[in-house]
Amino acid sequence: MVEPKIYKETVERLEALGFPFRLPLEVTHYIGGEFVRGENFFPVVYPATGEVIGTAPEGREKEVEQAVAAAKEAFKKWSKMPPSQRRPYLRRFAEKIREYKPVFEVLETLDVGRPIHENRLGYVDRMANNIEFFADFAVTHGSEAYPMENGYINYVLRFPVGVAALITPWNMPSMLATWKIGPTLAFGNTAVLKPAEFTPLGAWLLAKCAHEAGLPPGVFNVVHGFGPDSAGELLTKHPDVRLISFTGETTTGKIIMKNASDTLKRLSMELGGKAPNLIFESADLDRAVEVTMRASFFNQGEVCLAGSRLLVQRSVYEPFLERLVKAARSLKVGDPLDPETRMGALIAEEHLNKVMSYVEIARETATILTGGRRPELPHPFDKGYFLEPTVVVDVKPSDKVCQEEIFGPMVVVMPFDTEEEAIELANNTPYGLNAIVQTRDVGQAVRVSEALEVGTVWVNDWFVRDLRVPFGGAKQSGIGREGGHYGYEFYYETKNVCIANR
Numbered sequence: 121m122v123e124p125k126i127y128k129e130t131v132e133r134l135e136a137l138g139f140p141f142r143l144p145l146e147v148t149h150y151i152g153g154e155f156v157r158g159e160n161f162f163p164v165v166y167p168a169t170g171e172v173i174g175t176a177p178e179g180r181e182k183e184v185e186q187a188v189a190a191a192k193e194a195f196k197k198w199s200k201m202p203p204s205q206r207r208p209y210l211r212r213f214a215e216k217i218r219e220y221k222p223v224f225e226v227l228e229t230l231d232v233g234r235p236i237h238e239n240r241l242g243y244v245d246r247m248a249n250n251i252e253f254f255a256d257f258a259v260t261h262g263s264e265a266y267p268m269e270n271g272y273i274n275y276v277l278r279f280p281v282g283v284a285a286l287i288t289p290w291n292m293p294s295m296l297a298t299w300k301i302g303p304t305l306a307f308g309n310t311a312v313l314k315p316a317e318f319t320p321l322g323a324w325l326l327a328k329c330a331h332e333a334g335l336p337p338g339v340f341n342v343v344h345g346f347g348p349d350s351a352g353e354l355l356t357k358h359p360d361v362r363l364i365s366f367t368g369e370t371t372t373g374k375i376i377m378k379n380a381s382d383t384l385k386r387l388s389m390e391l392g393g394k395a396p397n398l399i400f401e402s403a404d405l406d407r408a409v410e411v412t413m414r415a416s417f418f419n420q421g422e423v424c425l426a427g428s429r430l431l432v433q434r435s436v437y438e439p440f441l442e443r444l445v446k447a448a449r450s451l452k453v454g455d456p457l458d459p460e461t462r463m464g465a466l467i468a469e470e471h472l473n474k475v476m477s478y479v480e481i482a483r484e485t486a487t488i489l490t491g492g493r494r495p496e497l498p499h500p501f502d503k504g505y506f507l508e509p510t511v512v513v514d515v516k517p518s519d520k521v522c523q524e525e526i527f528g529p530m531v532v533v534m535p536f537d538t539e540e541e542a543i544e545l546a547n548n549t550p551y552g553l554n555a556i557v558q559t560r561d562v563g564q565a566v567r568v569s570e571a572l573e574v575g576t577v578w579v580n581d582w583f584v585r586d587l588r589v590p591f592g593g594a595k596q597s598g599i600g601r602e603g604g605h606y607g608y609e610f611y612y613e614t615k616n617v618c619i620a621n622r
């Protein structure tokens with residue numbers, strides 16, 4: 121393997137921070153408190169250059185058995201600790217994440233191909249908060265009591281469920297992993313994380329953080345590998361895994377549900393999206409363009425919450441589009457480790473090909489206003505999986521490009537005349553994860569938010585997160601809600617005790 125020269129500086133910086141960062145990276149599993157070299161290695165590819173920068177081991181029966189057994193053993197003590205005893209471990213875990221912030225920023229870019237600029241916008245802080253928030257929440261929140269008029273009193277007890285399989289996607293790998301690790305561990309369960317095969321680096325560093333934080337062996341484990349016939353599927357069928365928290369594609373979610381049904385596991389599913397971004401004539405157009413640029417192209421559009429269907433009121437359709445296209449053309453696409461870059465590379469060649477297949481459909485059946493091509497970039501980025509920010513018009517609501525999740529830097533735009541028409545168009549897909557409503561008319565914001573069949577509505581902004589609120593999708597975008605106490609139903613077993621007081 122040739123050491124990619126462009127990482128030299130990065131490697132030196134990371135070595136100075138105390139991270140043993142040598143190319144090629146040799147990712148390991150983390151099982152029962154030990155870093156396990158594993159076998160059946162697969163390549164780790166940097167999406168921005170297509171270069172192999174390391175290897176990761178594929179976990180199969182042996183590793184999954186070991187990790188689940190370690191988590192099951194650790195559950196015996198961890199689940200019996202009061203939340204206040206678990207909290208210091210989790211706080212140290214969060215602190216370690218903060219300590220390694222500059223390393224996570226780089227590894228996340230090497231994993232995903234996302235601009236390092238975006239990793240510096242609070243991404244690593246959110247990772248640490250995901251753990252710290254739930255560590256505190258478990259301590260500070262009690263449960264309910266229901267006195268009855270006839271002399272009985274009910275009170276509700278909550279207790280941990282068991283070993284959780286946390287199966288995560290590649291688009292925001294470390295943030296989404298911690299979003300699951302936090303409540304899993306804080307509420308007394310133990311975990312086996314199976315990160316996406318494209319992005320093993322962040323999970324590897326998370327294991328290092330957990331280890332250095334002194335988490336008891338087996339409380340948190342990482343097994344790398346693939347989905348079907350590999351670590352992912354094995355976990356979803358394992359009889360000692362009691363919960364599966366999954367984030368990924370809707371089709372994968374359906375397969376996991378089937379595989380988990382024999383052992384009747386609890387499921388939390390955060391799945392795909394095709395969010396409408398409604399721009400009404402009363403919106404502040406400058407702000408609407410700024411919000412739309414983020415919602416469309418942040419993380420190369422590889423965000424389940426991306427506002428990938430723009431619905432624009434006809435009276436502002438032309439001026440809005442003109443500004444949007446101008447902004448899209450000015451986005452700096454290229455070297456993700458350059459702090460000036462604003463759009464990086466798609467995750468993998470096969471994913472780029474999938475996104476390009478939608479571009480080709482748009483070329484034949486619609487109009488591409490801007491983008492639709494692979495940008496010309498200097499070596500070594502000429503080998504990366506880049507696509508220009510792409511805006512498509514002249515589409516019909518039933519078109520494939522308006523119905524299916526593309527998961528790339530490509531948005532479709534449709535005009536509408538009335539509020540009713542906008543709502544109908546917005547609800548016209550199988551997905552229901554989230555929506556964006558841009559208007560300065562408060563009554564309209566309230567009416568439209570109520571009518572949208574989604575789990576989250578952002579008014580005049582996008583991707584603003586509060587860990588107390590319910591997060592999840594309606595329709596084919598998911599099952600269940602996580603966040604604050606909304607995750608209780610999933611992460612806790614619940615018992616009612618009814619006492620006769622006479």
Ligand SMILES: NC(=O)C1=CN([C@@H]2O[C@H](COP(=O)(O)OP(=O)(O)OC[C@H]3O[C@@H](n4cnc5c(N)ncnc54)[C@H](O)[C@@H]3O)[C@@H](O)[C@H]2O)C=CC1
Pocket residue numbers: 287288289290291296314315316317345346347348349351352353354356367368369370372373375376389390391392393423424425525527553593597598
């Ligand atoms: N609703 C939400 O909060 C979010 C949803 N997503 C969705 O994730 C998708 C992109 O991520 P991908 O990694 O491509 O999703 P994916 O569904 O292909 O893979 C997700 C994870 O599932 C594993 N997996 C695949 N097949 C499996 C099987 N049969 N059994 C067990 N595990 C299996 C993969 O190895 C990976 O770790 C998009 O559809 C996106 O919308 C992404 C982030 C957030």
Ligand SMILES: O=C(O)/C=C/C=C(\O)C(=O)O
Pocket residue numbers: 291292296299422423424425585591
């Ligand atoms: O903020 C969260 O908890 C989850 C967000 C998930 C995404 O937007 C994603 O990774 O696509």
